[in-house]
Amino acid sequence: MKQVDEFFSIPYLLITKQFEILQYTTEVEEIFVMHHNFLKMCDEESVHKVIKEVVPGKSKNKIEINLVPSSANHDLLLVDLYVNWKNDLHAELMIIPKDQGMLDVTASLGQLRSRLNTTNFELLEEKEKLQEAMAENNRLSAPFIELSSTTALVPLFGDLNAEKIYAVGDELLTSAQQSYIETILFDLTAVGEIEQDGVIAFQGVVQSLAYMGMEIVVIGVKPDHAQRINDLKLKLGLKFLRSLQQAIRKYCN
Amino acid sequence: MTRKHYEKFAEYLLQGKEDEAVELVDKLLTLHPRLYLFEDIITPAMYYIGALWEKNEISVADEHLATAVCDFVLSRLDAGVYENKFQSKKRKKIILLGAEEEQHYLGLKMVAGFYREKGWRVRYLGPNLPLNHALRQIKDWQPDVIGLSAALSYRLPVVKQMTEAFSQLSWSPGIIIGGRIAKKYDLSNLETGQVRVVKGLTELEQVHNVWKAGVVDETS
Ligand code: B12
Numbered sequence: 329m330k331q332v333d334e335f336f337s338i339p340y341l342l343i344t345k346q347f348e349i350l351q352y353t354t355e356v357e358e359i360f361v362m363h364h365n366f367l368k369m370c371d372e373e374s375v376h377k378v379i380k381e382v383v384p385g386k387s388k389n390k391i392e393i394n395l396v397p398s399s400a401n402h403d404l405l406l407v408d409l410y411v412n413w414k415n416d417l418h419a420e421l422m423i424i425p426k427d428q429g430m431l432d433v434t435a436s437l438g439q440l441r442s443r444l445n446t447t448n449f450e451l452l453e454e455k456e457k458l459q460e461a462m463a464e465n466n467r468l469s470a471p472f473i474e475l476s477s478t479t480a481l482v483p484l485f486g487d488l489n490a491e492k493i494y495a496v497g498d499e500l501l502t503s504a505q506q507s508y509i510e511t512i513l514f515d516l517t518a519v520g521e522i523e524q525d526g527v528i529a530f531q532g533v534v535q536s537l538a539y540m541g542m543e544i545v546v547i548g549v550k551p552d553h554a555q556r557i558n559d560l561k562l563k564l565g566l567k568f569l570r571s572l573q574q575a576i577r578k579y580c581n
Numbered sequence: 582m583t584r585k586h587y588e589k590f591a592e593y594l595l596q597g598k599e600d601e602a603v604e605l606v607d608k609l610l611t612l613h614p615r616l617y618l619f620e621d622i623i624t625p626a627m628y629y630i631g632a633l634w635e636k637n638e639i640s641v642a643d644e645h646l647a648t649a650v651c652d653f654v655l656s657r658l659d660a661g662v663y664e665n666k667f668q669s670k671k672r673k674k675i676i677l678l679g680a681e682e683e684q685h686y687l688g689l690k691m692v693a694g695f696y697r698e699k700g701w702r703v704r705y706l707g708p709n710l711p712l713n714h715a716l717r718q719i720k721d722w723q724p725d726v727i728g729l730s731a732a733l734s735y736r737l738p739v740v741k742q743m744t745e746a747f748s749q750l751s752w753s754p755g756i757i758i759g760g761r762i763a764k765k766y767d768l769s770n771l772e773t774g775q776v777r778v779v780k781g782l783t784e785l786e787q788v789h790n791v792w793k794a795g796v797v798d799e800t801s
């Protein structure tokens with residue numbers, strides 16, 4: 329192959345139908361890794377495209393491909409390849425690397441994206457902290473207080489929903505297991521709203537405790553809770569007492 | 582039928598029609614699980630876009646637009662997944678990152694969605710992460726598993742280097758290597774008791790089912 333100087337200062341090549349390089353300008357050598365065969369200068373995953381698009385049947389063509397650059401800064405260089413067949417055997421190739429401007433835009437888009445991502449990240453972090461705080465809050469709204477060696481009091485605070493019951497359920501069951509408690513007093517005096525899913529979850533916990541042989545007593549049921557809780561009474565055979573005082577008198581002697 | 586869906590989806594991506602793309606995904610979501618959307622619609626659509634580029638029908642500029650719309654659709658798919666149902670219980674942690682210099686991140690983002698749906702805590706660090714950066718974040722957070730993704734064949738040495746560095750961590754996290762590189766090349770020489778090469782989300786799902794069945798202890 330022959331190096332030519334009498335041409336524009338751009339990467340230019342003359343090749344055969346078999347992609348053998350006959351002529352090339354210095355710019356080709358400067359920007360890319362030279363080979364005798366043009367296909368060897370292409371990224372392996374651009375070769376197929378070159379073989380299909382650089383054919384005498386398409387006498388003038390323009391395609392985008394990736395070439396292997398001589399600089400170590402990049403793995404690949406995306407270029408526009410202009411093809412002009414002089415005859416059935418020889419083609420001229422002109423290589424125009426993609427505008428640096430576009431590459432810059434791509435890079436800054438990438439940076440923006442990763443900034444968005446970090447923001448997301450921090451939000452997520454805060455969200456998880458909040459969720460943990462809420463879970464903690466839920467756990468604290470049902471302390472397990474041992475009144476005597478056989479009786480424990482579990483006062484419930486706030487609205488009764490499934491989330492809260494799930495949060496306290498496990499601890500309640502373990503506390504009950506680890507002690508000699510026989511009777512658990514659930515005090516609903518400080519409960520606000522009772523939600524349907526809360527009742528179902530509550531039923532689950534009470535049932536497990538009952539299976540463990542606990543006697544379950546519910547105290548402080550307000551008139552507007554009565555109906556919901558009453559269903560449980562029938563299903564689970566719970567005992568009801570009006571006030572904590574009554575309960576303490578009965579169970580803590 | 583499916584073929585039509587992913588081609589249609591690819592068309593929306595290339596035309597920048599995010600509303601239509603979201604609508605199609607929402608519709609399919611009523612019939613199929615998310616995994617199907619990731620694996621049988623969105624991924625094939627992106628590969629199809631790659632094929633169009635090879636046929637000289639579109640340019641890389643078009644791919645950028647398609648990527649942006651696809652990214653948007655994935656974010657939408659992610660919304661509302663990590664919910665309270667995973668409360669209190671101790672959740673497993675995974676960190677996801679792309680090899681240094683890598684710009685292909687859509688697959689990694691899907692993996693993030695995959696794990697969120699499983700109730701894991703997910704730190705998605707994005708692609709193009711220098712090793713020392715990655716190591717700092719990983720040591721800070723001590724994930725149970727590290728997921729590494731790469732697309733370009735030129736990343737093989739970096740992937741190897743990162744895998745070796747992660748293998749030395751004191752608490753021996755699980756390491757999963759995925760991405761196009763895992764699909765195209767045989768990386769089985771990187772596999773150890775600690776390192777798995779996974780070709781796609783369907784395989785990832787299988788790996789997890791095996792873990793669940795207790796054949797492999799994922800925390801060890
Ligand atoms: C879209 C695209 C882009 C987008 C990027 C999209 C993005 N942000 O992710 C843009 C336009 C930015 C881009 C840039 C480039 N690209 Co590009 N790109 C593609 C294209 C068309 C589709 C890729 C894609 O989105 N796939 C969809 C995802 C979902 O698939 P996936 O990554 O395989 O992921 C799946 C699995 O692998 C798995 N997975 C992925 N990661 C992980 C991780 C873990 C832990 C697990 C378990 C699983 C897993 O999950 C997914 C679902 O199964 C491909 C063509 C192709 N056939 O792949 C070319 C392609 C990958 N790109 C290529 C090239 C060369 C480039 C550039 C260098 C230059 C260029 N523009 O042509 C630059 C690279 C810059 C850089 N430094 O990285 C070549 C690679 C050639 C090679 N030798 O490897 C390809 C093959 C095109 C080609 N034929 O030339 N590209």
